[in-house]
Amino acid sequence: MTLRAELTVPEDVITPGEALTAHLRVWNESRIVDAYQLWLVGPPAYWPDAEPDLGQLPVYPGNHEKINIPLSLPRDSELTPGPLTFAIRVASVEDPAAVAVPEADIQVGEFHDATIEADRARVGGALWSSNLVLVENTGNATATVRLRVAPEAKDAPLAVSLRRSRLVLKPGEQARVALMTRVRTPMFTGTAANWPIVIHLEQEHAEGASASFTHRQRPLVPKPVLKGLIMAVTALVAFAVLWFSPVGGKKPKVAAESAKGPTQMEAVQQEQKKEEDAKKKEEEQAEQKAEQEKKDQKDAGALKKQQLNKSIAVTSRPGGKLEDSYTVPKGYRLAVKSLNLSGSGPGVLFVTVAGNQLSSQDAASAKDVTVPETLSPKEDQKVTLRVQCQPPQSGGPSPSPGPSTSGQPGTLTTCEGTVVLVGELIPLKGPNAVEIKPPS
Template sequence: MPTVTVSPGAEATTTLTVRNDGDIVEAYTFEVIGDCAAWATVEPARVSLYPGTSETVTVRLAPPRSPEVKAGEVPLGVRVLPVEHPESVSVPETTVIVEPFHELRTKLEPGRRRGWLGARFRVAVQNQGNTPVDVVFTGKQEGEELRLAFTPERLSLQPGESAETGLRVRARKLIWFGEPASWPFEVKVAESTGTDTGTEDERPGGPEPLPGEFAQIPLLPKWLLIVLAALLALLLAWFTLVRPAVRSTAEEAVEAAQEQQEKQAEQERQQAGATDGGTGSPAGGQEQGQGQGTAPGAGATGNGGAGTGGSGSTGGFGGINPEQSSQTIDVQTNAGATRDKAYKVPQGKVFGVTDIVVANFQGDEGVLTISFGERKITTIALETFRNQDYHWVTPIQIPENATVTASVTCSKPGTPATGTQASGCHQVLNVSGVLSDIAP
């Protein structure tokens, strides 16, 4: 059989002549063997010959246009089997040349994407031809608004093989605000053919360019600009109109409350002084002294035994000839030491304490304890204040010969206004109240 050339998707034929050299009538069957068997047939498939006669049959070749049919030389064999003498089987052979064909199937996914500055796409390609190819990817965009980059830029594909490459589309500048912009572009997939000069050319007749689109959106949408403008207007209104009015109203309320508290405290002091300075008389013209008693140790007099005795007790002044009195206790203590200073109530007197003011003007650190007689009033840390004051509506009575004591434990001297750290702690305690004679 002669050599035959065939193109996938087309049809070609060759012939085979069979001769009966026997002395009886013989029937012959034909069977194609080899790689061509799937797409080759013999017509007719069976012949009968008289002795000394011959007949020519046709071998028809119809390879499909598929990557499974590789380009190149393919052996072709036809088994000729005599029915009466099967031991005389023969297999004539020839070569079929399958011509190459090129076909690429491409797809861009997705076809459209949105982004502020760039987006990523995928280009899928499949070699539907019957020969290996080198594929090159190129991009095109009208104008200079986009940059297109492929990773990788080229691929090598065997027949029937599929692969993907990444496409990154990037705009050359941002759109800060305004309307979105649409940038169409094209992706071209072509086979590369090498030349003797070492350069590469694209094989003509490749697939159509793939259209794509990148929709560039503004960084600041319109609604955000409207919201920002509204917020700015609200802030301006707050700082120029609302905040001053709120601050003024709050300050007026605070001043009014402070003034009311000061008036109330002053009235209570005056009432307490008037009550402690006078002598109680029973209502309804009852005799003086009826139902009265003297509290032990305090010298205070009260109706119905209402006075409370004992050192540092509370209640009325319980004395006569009251007068305002203020005493200062100055305590200077070395670092790491403890020192006590006291004011002693004179003989025959009772001291009704209403106010205490403590000054820690150096900002010392340590502990201050204030005691009235044997009674501890308070213990405070020096570092928590610079000036501290205490007030009592009902005076605390301190009997004769009892003391108001300030005890300071100096942990760390502070720094006064001079800027030089002091060598010791220095506290000043001012005690104010009413000093009265003990009623006989």
């Protein structure tokens, strides 16, 4: 028995993030009432809002039925502009050998978007400072962006410059731009001042974005050094007054040299030098202690590395899930060491990491999956395992003689899969962060 089905979609260009409705028509050219199992095939089956199993469609003999399939395109830079082909697998319940797979093309449009962020929220210096601007093209088309930077306050004594002000980025590409802040009016002494600096990102086909950081202008002579200088000058003046003042109505006489060693003047100078050295050493120890305490507090609050051993399981049995995933927690990226895959039943297991499909294997002969070192999912990205069971070919229970109106999917042979995710959670920022090594 032949099976005829037709799939159509709107001819308009659909921008990622928008929705569309596909139309499927199925003709029953047999002499009996039949129902048809519908499966979504292709990229839309893996989109977050799509369901691969579309259920059953009953059709009377000599008639045809129409079903509307709503789809929502994800706003993702990996969804390239142009035609995107997908299909619907239509299989007869009465005759499993009767299968049709009509195809259609979605015209995917372009969208432009970009993000900007300062590498450090706060920098400081008496004469100058430097920082990095992180720019990422989150759209699906090549973008040309321009950067402008200036202090937030018009009276700020700063001059800020960018190494590059114009960038051309491919979809998903990131760039780092060096930024230099120069102090035009230094402070000799006094209290440090904070100056906010704003970076603006401009695009031709999309709204702009902005980021900011703070430059802390420090004085040329810090307070501890100034205090030490004042104390040293005061001590020197007091010593001079005491030395040259008359004692008992007579001027003190300076001994040329005693038989025991240095003169009176040399002894006083040595004693004064010892006091100054001891005081300087105490100040240095106090500064080192304060810096160590500040570092210990920062390290105590920073995120730490964590070992991960997570099992993800899927099954087509009642009460089971056809898809399961693990989401990378906030502030971390996942360095995947191994994906140990196993399964059973007449189905296909799909493994996706950060939106990239790494493997599609038969459940009964599933093997471990190798993950490239450069593919390291970040916070809120997922490692997903999905099972797609094939409908039974023969030997299944006999369907009811009339059309089904319950909308429930047909009976499927049980298939299941498990992946053991082994890796390490590494902080994105802080002292425990580790850069991703580029491919050799």
